[in-house]
Amino acid sequence: MSRIRFEGISKSYRDAIALDRIDLDIEPAGLTAVCGPPGCGKSVLMRILIGLEAPSAGRILFDGEDIAQMPAAERSIGYVPQSFALFPHMSVFDNIAYPMALQAVPRSEIAARVDQAAGILHIRPLLAKRPSQLSGGEKQRAAIARGILKNADIFILDDPLVGLDFKLRESLMEDLKDMRAELGATFLYVTSDPLEALTMAEHLVVMDRGRLVEAGPVDTVYYDPSWLRTIELVGFPRCNVLPAHLDATNAMCTTAIGRLPIALENGAASADAMVAIRPEHITSPASGTAPLGIGKVTLVENLGSESVVYVQLDETTLVTTVPARALASLDLGDPFPLAMRPGGPIVFDRASGRRIGRVTGAPGEFRDG
């Protein structure tokens, strides 16, 4: 199984730096999501891996061999481009068969493998149609089928669910996961939707402004990130980030919502810090939580099964999620008792954004006491 390693990959265009010294290992035989806001360089990185663009500097290693100069066709990478790019003048069958037809695979084998791929993606009845007769989701399935029919160890899907409606996304997500398990290949999945990345992937690569922010298993990146930027980019609704003053000797930090006991992980740190509290770490008071005080509801966003509630506590607005059924009586301006689950929030150095510790307790006893 091919191991992919990026070493110091940079890419600059005439006046803009698209990628800035990316060092990255991709886990073999897994589904890795590359995510980041639009324009962060994730697509450029994938195009360099595919061989559609050459890096300005750096090496790409496949099992230790530098492939930066290797032609795209020889790289053993299957690619599903963002805009599908189904050939309008060919039938769906011929579109899917295209990679094999180029390699002069016998007609009977092509038919069998197209049929197999069409079966996985539930598009068998569409094979005789033209792409213009397909719906968006069907086009996407056809494009994916064509992408996976290249004999390759690595498959790259560039934002394959963008523009599809919710139901289609869900069923396609399931199929993609099954398909990956069946093929046993390395899948790279590019998306600007952090939620989609969390749902799909086993590993997460977070990029921002041409740089690699963080990479690792999904749970680690989500619950245990090393960088503040990661927690800002990955997760929905957005994370609560509060400025904090660090008192290293007493292992405490002072924030607008109270003094929090912390465990420092990386020795000496400057006094300027940030505390990141995910919405799910803010709840209504219950056993095992520490009360923060009573705030005031300023905004409710209904997501169906749950709602995002913005609560103002003194000068600070905190974001939390609440199950929809608990919400019947909630109006703007209503009092909203807040509490915090200890153990979740993380402390970052303000200047560098690097993680320096974790919040271990709650502010309750100090706040009211």
Added chain:
Amino acid sequence: MNERIREGLYHALLWLVSLVFFAPVFWIVLSSFKTGPQILAVPPILFFRPTFDNYAKLFADPAFEHHFFNSIALSVLAVLIAVAVSFLAAFAFSRFRPAATNFLMFLLLSIRMLPGSAAILPVYLMYVAFGWKDSFVAMTLFYAMFSIPFSVWILKGFIDGVSPRFDETGIVNGASWFGIIARLTLPQVYPGVVAALIFNFIFVWNEFLFNYIIGGINTSNIPVLLATNLSQGGGIDWTFLSSLTTIYIVPPILVVYLFQRYLLVGMTFGTVRGEV
């Protein structure tokens, strides 16, 4: 009701304008079946017993066969060469965007911004210096050269409308550039190719000036024959003119009729094309 009257007026106007444009063509075709005195009769004769003598005389003339063949051969060969070269040039301009592409595209078209009579002198001197005057190959190449700029412009507009993602899909799967151009790009822009073929065919078919100046007996086409054989025996030979003209307009009418649906697409330049 009001709406229907207005629509009727529009249609009547369209018919009127079209008939005005068609009237000279109709008259020349009608005249080709008349005798000389009937053609010049005042008032004009609309109903008469048609004669085929004019055509019999024309087809018996060896000059007709020679010039008709030249016209067909020059048009077809020049246009095929021009569109093949233009397609590759347009693909390169569209995909590789060489430095100053827009300026190069302008330079390419600049020869067509002059009237032919302004360009004829340098071209004539060059052809004489190279010994190319009255050479069939050189005449073909001249028409191809003159057809290329406009073809590149049309075809580049079409190729720009084809997403480079198609090329990339080909590249990733190991297609050659030739394979990408022939199997992925060309089938998506064939209305543009047909439009370029037709526009250029009509241009070369109708071209007189350059053929007259830099050509000769080996290369002269029907327009030259029309102009040079017009006045025989002391007056203008109207029967010759009308029968030759009638034959002369058949090929372009056939071409346009057979391919008119592509021609309409070509005139809109096909710049708005969605990705599939």
